[in-house]
Amino acid sequence: DVKVTQSSRYLVKRTGEKVFLECVQDMDHENMFWYRQDPGLGLRLIYFSYDVKMKEKGDIPEGYSVSREKKERFSLILESASTNQTSMYLCASQGPPTYEQYFGPGTRLTVT
Amino acid sequence: QKEVEQNSGPLSVPEGAIASLNCTYSDRGSQSFFWYRQYSGKSPELIMSIYSNGDKEDGRFTAQLNKASQYVSLLIRDSQPSDSATYLCAFDFQGAQKLVFGQGTRLTINP
Numbered sequence: 001d002v003k004v005t006q007s008s009r010y011l012v013k014r015t016g017e018k019v020f021l022e023c024v025q026d027m028d029h030e031n032m033f034w035y036r037q038d039p040g041l042g043l044r045l046i047y048f049s050y051d052v053k054m055k056e057k058g059d060i061p062e063g064y065s066v067s068r069e070k071k072e073r074f075s076l077i078l079e080s081a082s083t084n085q086t087s088m089y090l091c092a093s094q095g096p097p098t099y100e101q102y103f104g105p106g107t108r109l110t111v112t
Numbered sequence: 113q114k115e116v117e118q119n120s121g122p123l124s125v126p127e128g129a130i131a132s133l134n135c136t137y138s139d140r141g142s143q144s145f146f147w148y149r150q151y152s153g154k155s156p157e158l159i160m161s162i163y164s165n166g167d168k169e170d171g172r173f174t175a176q177l178n179k180a181s182q183y184v185s186l187l188i189r190d191s192q193p194s195d196s197a198t199y200l201c202a203f204d205f206q207g208a209q210k211l212v213f214g215q216g217t218r219l220t221i222n223p
Contacts, residue, residue: 017197031209042201044212052207058210090155099144099209101202103155 002027004093004104012110019078021089021107026062029036029095033060034066037106043090047073081111115139118201118214127223131188135201135214138182144182145177148200150216156200173180193219 003036007022023032033048035058047066054065063085067075078085088108092101117136125131132149133149135183144163148156151193160175162168162184184203196217207214 035118042215045210047165048210052151078120094209098161100146100161101203102150102158 002029002093002101002102004091004102005059006091006107007081008107008111009105010108012112013078013081013112015082015093017078017111018082019081019109021076021078021091021109023074023091024072025074025093025102026072027093027095027102028071029093030071031094031099032068033092033094033101034064034074035059035090035092037090038087046076063088066109081109083111085109086111096097115205115212116201116214117205119217120215121199121218122220124192124222125219127191127193127221129191131191131195131219131221133186133188133201133217133219134183135185137201137203138186139203139205139212140179140182141171141206144204145175146202146211147173147175147184147186148202148213149195150198150200152197156207168184174223179187193221195219196221 003027034046035043050066051054064079090106091104094101136146150156162175162177172189174187198218200216201214202211
């Protein structure tokens with residue numbers, strides 16, 4: 001079974017703080033994704049990565065950056081957290097042959 | 113035109129009945145289609161994937177794909193209260209590995 005873990009289930013940060021969200025997968029998948037999910041807006045793609053040290057912007061990259069130094073780990077960074085970044089953050093992993101996406105448990109981030 | 117259309121519900125179905133969830137998509141180049149189940153406060157869980165026209169059955173779940181009409185359906189037979197959740201459809205956009213997700217249909221199974 002694919003296992004995707006995220007560093008925290010709940011996180012509370014203050015406006016202006018730098019926030020790191022980490023995601024680790026154990027299936028040697030090439031592709032990893034970061035989404036945020038908000039009521040009424042569905043899942044929105046922030047960034048994704050097809051390989052180590054590679055990253056591509058998704059639909060809403062503003063205010064975020066990512067890092068992928070190792071194949072199994074994909075980090076999302078909020079350089080200066082703002083209240084409008086309060087959300088559920090979901091990481092997903094994807095690989096051959098089916099390219100199904102598997103999600104981690106999510107991190108509910110609150111920025112005050 | 114939206115890339116994917118999915119009735120947000122809520123859809124209410126009595127226990128033991130068949131629940132039918134539908135999704136239409138706009139991209140004729142899509143090759144892979146997925147259904148996810150998401151319980152409140154939890155992350156999406158993959159329950160079905162389908163790649164070719166026709167039906168695919170897995171236990172009480174049947175996925176149906178019609179590429180000509182550009183829709184994908186999920187049938188849940190013998191619905192149980194534990195099936196109450198939001199169901200998301202997803203597909204690959206233009207054959208790429210990135211997925212497009214629907215907004216989700218909230219399903220409630222009434223005992």
